[in-house]
Structures are given as structure tokens and as C-alpha cells.
Amino acid sequence: MPDEYDRRTAVTRIAVSESDRELLEQTITEWKRACQLAADLVWNRAQSRETVRRGEVQSLTYDEIRNRTSVGSQHAILATRRAADAIASCLEQRARGKRTSKPQFTAPTVTYDQRSMTMFDDGSVSLATVEDRIQCQLVLPKDDSGYQHQFLDSDDWTLTESTLTVRDSDFYLHLGFRRPLTDTRTAENGTVLGVDLGVENVAVTSTAKFYSGSRLNHRRDEFERVRGSLQRCGTRSARRTLKRVGGRQRRYTDDVLHRVSNGIVAEALRYDCTAIAVENLDDIKERLPNASWFHMWAFRRVIGQLEYKCRERGIRLVKVNPEHTSQRCAECGHSSSANRPSRDRFRCERCGNRGNADYNAAKNIGFRYVRRGQQPSRRTGHRQLALKSGTVSPNGEFDAYPDGFEDEFTDKLRSESSARNT
Template sequence: MADDYVHRTAITRLEVSDEQRDLLEETIAEWKRGCQLATDLAWGKCNTKSDVQPLAYDDVREQTDLGSQHAILATHQAAQAITGCLERRSSGKPVSKPTFTAPTVTYDTRTMTLFDDDTVSLSTTDSRVRCPLALPDADDGYQRQYLDADEWSVTESTLTARGGDYFLHIGFRRPKTDTERNTAEDGTVLGVDLGIENLAVTSTAYFFSGRQLTHDIREFEKVRAGLQQTGTRSAHRTLEQASGRELRYARDVLHRASNAIVDEALRYECDVIVFEDLTHIRERTSASWGHKWAFRTLYEQVEYKAESEGISVKQVGSAYTSKRCAECGFTADGNRPTRTDFRCQKCDSEANADYNAAKNIGMRYVRRGQQSSRRTGNSQLALKSGTVTPNGGFTTYPDGFDAEFMDKPRPQRANPSG
């Protein structure tokens, strides 16, 4: 089962020749065609992989240049996209048939092979291409902890074209330990909400500002758009340099934010850190592509840093977390009159909107454990002044913790240590 594994993603640029570039571009184009064809055939009929594959596989093979395994993966991608639409529809959101425009293509262990010499072989619409991974010079680059470790095995990965370069998001997984399996329904939970104004807010009222990162991401995107429109070789070199600066800056901010979240979990002796499902976070937050990458990278950084401390990291459904009152449970659009303010129309409770959402996210995980088939869940949500259970049970923290008004945000600590 997927839940029995810990998943990680290591991103690296590929060094490709002009001939390889043409093959990869053709493969991406055919992949998008194959996914769209499978979606068109299955839309309104079915959404599971086991149903979409037999329905669409033959057509994808006949009408595209994809190989047999990539044709199967395209039907699976279509099934996943349709399932996402159905989930949004069930939560009352408008949906339309998915369209595939992103310059990406999915690979699995049959269509991609990693070699010990830091090269990768990728299937294309014609022949396989073997490209060097553009890894950092230092042997301790973060990719090495997965590439060189026997306990991590390669799983489904994604090739993405961006700014004239090709980036391989290599998926890895390893089996969970017994400790990681046993924290699913017990322990203390830290809820985390991600956003634009505040990059991250915890259920313990810790706020990590996102204003500067948002400003810089938007400025980077303006520069990128102008350089891409120019299209000259000089502009391409400048774009590579700007992208490198952007990546280094953003990773530094996300590194500090992830450290702060894990520190908060340790401070409040939390066993689990819970985020909302990131699948549709770009639509929910009106974020740019840069923010979507930042949210996912932050989640992955928290995941591997928390793991080293024995803390699990989970995701829960995001429906109504921003509109539901964490105090009384009343849910309404009018509860959130502005992006930053939450005012319950039923119980008159007021809070920062992101903080209210963080508490809802954490409590949703707590409730899920208590509603499991075994009903063994005995977890509690960490707040600033104590812990709370779904039935209203509240335990104050010992002397030494700040037990002030729990909706008062605590400013972020400067430069948390690594």
C-alpha cells in the first residue's frame, strides 16, 4: 500500500544534446495528446485506472506515437485528473473537463533507468536517450541521500521542460518504520496552513511571513516573461542566471520556514505535522506557479526534517478549512470577510483567517483517527496555550509555556538554526 512508504522527490537538471532535446520535446507533445485523448474518452464515463486503461489504451496507441508503457501511464494520468475533478465537484466547486497543457511527461521504472555513473535513460517516441544528471559538484548535495542510499528505491518520476531546460523530478520511496506506522491515530498534532500573506501558520499561532517571498517571486516571473519573449541566446543565458538566483533565494527562505515548523512541533512535543492536501492549492490560494512549487518544496523539506526527529508528516482534505469556525464548527462563506480576517457568523469568534484554518487542518486529522474503523484514535491538537480534543477536552500546558490569548500571533523567530 502507498501509505506504507515514505516518499521523497529529488530534482535535477538534465544535460541534453540538440538531438535529445528534439526527442524529448516530441515525447512531451505526444504525452499531452495521449492524456487528453484518454480524458476525452473517459470523461463522464469512468475515473479509475482499472476502467480508463482498457477504455482508452488502444486509441492512445493508435493515435499517438507513445510506446506501450507510456500509453498506459497516460490513461492513468487521465484517471487521476478526472478523479480530482470529481472530488472538487463533491465539495461544491465548479469543474470542467481537464486539459493538458503543462510541458511534462511521467516516467516509471519501465520507461526510466538511473545508472551509477549519474546518467539516466529515458524512453521517447523514437529511441531511448541517455543524459547526464547535472548534479551539484559537492558530494553532499541533497540528491545524494537518495541516489546513493540502498533503502531508497526509484518510483514514478516527472520530466518538466522550463526556460529551455529539462528538469527531472525523481521519485523515491522506502518502507515506513514501525514507529512511523504507529503514529497515524495517536499523539499530539500540529496543524499547518500555507498561504500567500503568511507562507505558513501553525495551530500554535506561529506565523512565518510570506510577503517578501511573494514580492520576489512575482518580480522573478516578470523578468522571466520578458526574457522568454526576447528569445535571444543572450536572453537565454540571462534567464538561466536569474532562475539560479531565484532558486537559491527561495530554497533559503523555505529552509528557514521548514526549520521553524519542525522546531514548533518539537517545542510542543508533537508526534504529527499535518498540512492540507496540496493538489489544488494553486487554485485555492490564487497563487502563481512559483508559489505552487514553493508550497510543495516546503512540504517535502518539513517531511524529511521531521522524519529525522521521529515526527510524521501527513495531509488532509482541504474542503472548507478556510470557512469553518474552529471554535463552534459553523461553516459559511461569510465567515471570512477578507483574506486575513475570520469572524464566525454564529458564535462571533474572531481570529486570523490563516490561524483558524491551521486549527481546522489539524483537528480534521485528529477526528479522522477517532472515526477510523478500529476507533483507536486518541490524538489531540496542539494550540498555543494547551491541547484540545474533538469533544472539547482541554489540557493547559505546564508553567513556562506562553498561555496568552490563543488567537494572538507569535512573531516568527529570526533565522532558525539548521
């Protein structure tokens, strides 16, 4: 049965006073003990079984947990559930022929639910501990740009089970949210952002956002030169320098790529997109013969970053068949290699549509996914493609954004659409 909820996690640090810090650390320690105790108590009995139920583990272990640890009543219940789930998963793996052993609870975390944690409108949170509740302030990004706000400030998303964890002596809450799946935000619906990944431009979106590859390519050439001359030296100090240069190159490249993936996700949020479509680059060598090992590494990196950044923000990342996306005309659908007089330029030999080739490709990529939702057998798709000036439905109908949506707008598409609309 499909999950009837969309689920997301928002991570935030919390500010904790010195005395509260001690209480939270004790709570984590006692929570781990409580989970372990519950697992220890039912492990032997569970050996002859196919599975264990939460209620059963709770009735067998709750009193012992209250007697032998200092967790409160709600945390005792949550610990019995945590242990029951861990054992059930062990038994399930064993049934599939895997070797398993008794669960050990060592991670520095503790689970919270609506009864042990309360969120307030002023951005503070109250947390149950081994003694009294404490109240802490969430440390969110200063402006409203933090993605956490879309969950915290929304009536659609409800807080569910969350996890408190400590890392480098800072405390973080992994806040679990859920909302019911609705008709307008399912896989078959919503607005799609098309993204073309390439060499000259790292990425171009169907909303005409360009991320130039020049900074990346220029730096890469520089590094390659240094690497080449150092490699020829072959001395130990040259190898050390090489390693350092390699690390620096990697960090620099990663930084550039993170800006690109952050920008793409921001663009999707700005245009209220539910999905981002990229090309399936499994056969990247054939698609981009001039892509070096470096570019292939960079593509995989951007897609990997997009995967988790999209997940965090409730956007689907989908991969479409890359065939002809660079040769097809996004306006009239005519596909021919003659449409590409040069690497950068696109000029349709049938309808005369002209423009940047990567931008044309980004629209094709997005549109391919829009069309995929439009299979007549299902009759459920209401997807549309996000352009800079408006959206396009699967049958090509253009719907302009309200006036003033983008003041600095100078794109060809809008002049065309306003001509069409008047």
C-alpha cells in the same frame, strides 16, 4: 506483519586523522570486494532458485572471504548478508517478470553493526577496520539543537545497523536507530500540529507561528519583471542573464522555503508532536484560485522538504481533505463563506469567534486529523491538537500547558482558557 519498531536514521560527519583515513578507505575497498566475492560465488547456484537464505550464503562464502580479502570476521559475516539480500532481491524482481543481472557492489560504503562499531558517551565512536579498530569523534551541531541528539542522548532509541560512507573525501555515518512502538507513540495517538499553507502567509501553524510570504512574493515580482524585460530582448546574452536570474531566484526561494520547513519541524518538536497535518493539495487550483504556478511550485517544494525532514525526526506527515478548512469556525464548527469577511480576517457569524483566517484554518486542518483518529469503530484514538497555549482533544476538551511554558504569551486562546479553568 507490521514492523514492531520505529526506525530512524541520523546522519553525522566524523573527524578522521590522515592515517585513519587510509584505513577507512581500505576497509571500504575490501568490503566491496567481500560483497562482490560472495555474490560471485553463489550467483550461478542461485539461478535455479526462488530465493537464497542468509545463513546459506554465509556458510558457502565466509571462508573464501576471510582467505581472499582482509576484512575482519564480523565484516565478513555482514558482507555475506549484504550479498544474500541483494541476490534475494534480484530473484524476487525476476519472479515479477523484471530482467535482472548479478549485483555489483560499487558504492563507497561499508556496513557496521553493534559488534563492529561502539558508540561512547563522549561523542566518539570506535570502528572496526581491515587492521585495528580506530576511534573518531562525531562532528555534531555545536548546541543541542541537532536532531541527532534526540536519538543519541535517548535511552528509548537503540543503535542498530549503520553505514559508513565517503563523500567529497569526508566520512559520514548514517546511524540506524530503532525503538519499540509503544501505545503512546503510534499512528493513532499523540499530538498533532496543524499547518495551513498559503500565498499571503507561506505557512501558519496551529500554535500560531506565522511565516509571512511577503519576502517571497516581493522577490518574485522583482524577478518576474527582470525576466519579462530580458525575455523580450531575446538576444543570447539576455538568455544567459535570464538563466542566471532564474538560478538565483530558485536558490533564494529554496532558502526561504527551507527556513519555513525547518521552522515547522522545530515547532512540532517543541510541542512534542508526533504528526504534522497539512492539506492535501492535489486539487490546489480549485482551492487557491489566486495561486500562481510559482506558488504551486513552492507548495510542492515545502511539502517535499517536510516529507524528508519529518521522516528524519520521527514525525508523521499526514494530508487531510482541504474542504471548508478556511470557512469553518475552529471554535464552534460552524461553516459558512460569510465567516470570511476578507481574505485575512475570520469572524464566525454564529459564535462571534474572530481572528486571523489562516490561523483558524491551521487549527481546522490539525483538528481534522485529530478527529480522524477518533472513529468509534476503532476506539483507539487519543490524538490531540497542539495550540499555542495547550492541547484540545477530539471532543473539544482544552488542556493548558504548564505555567511558564511560553512566557511571552499574549494570545486570545490562553485568556479564554484561563477564564474557563478558573
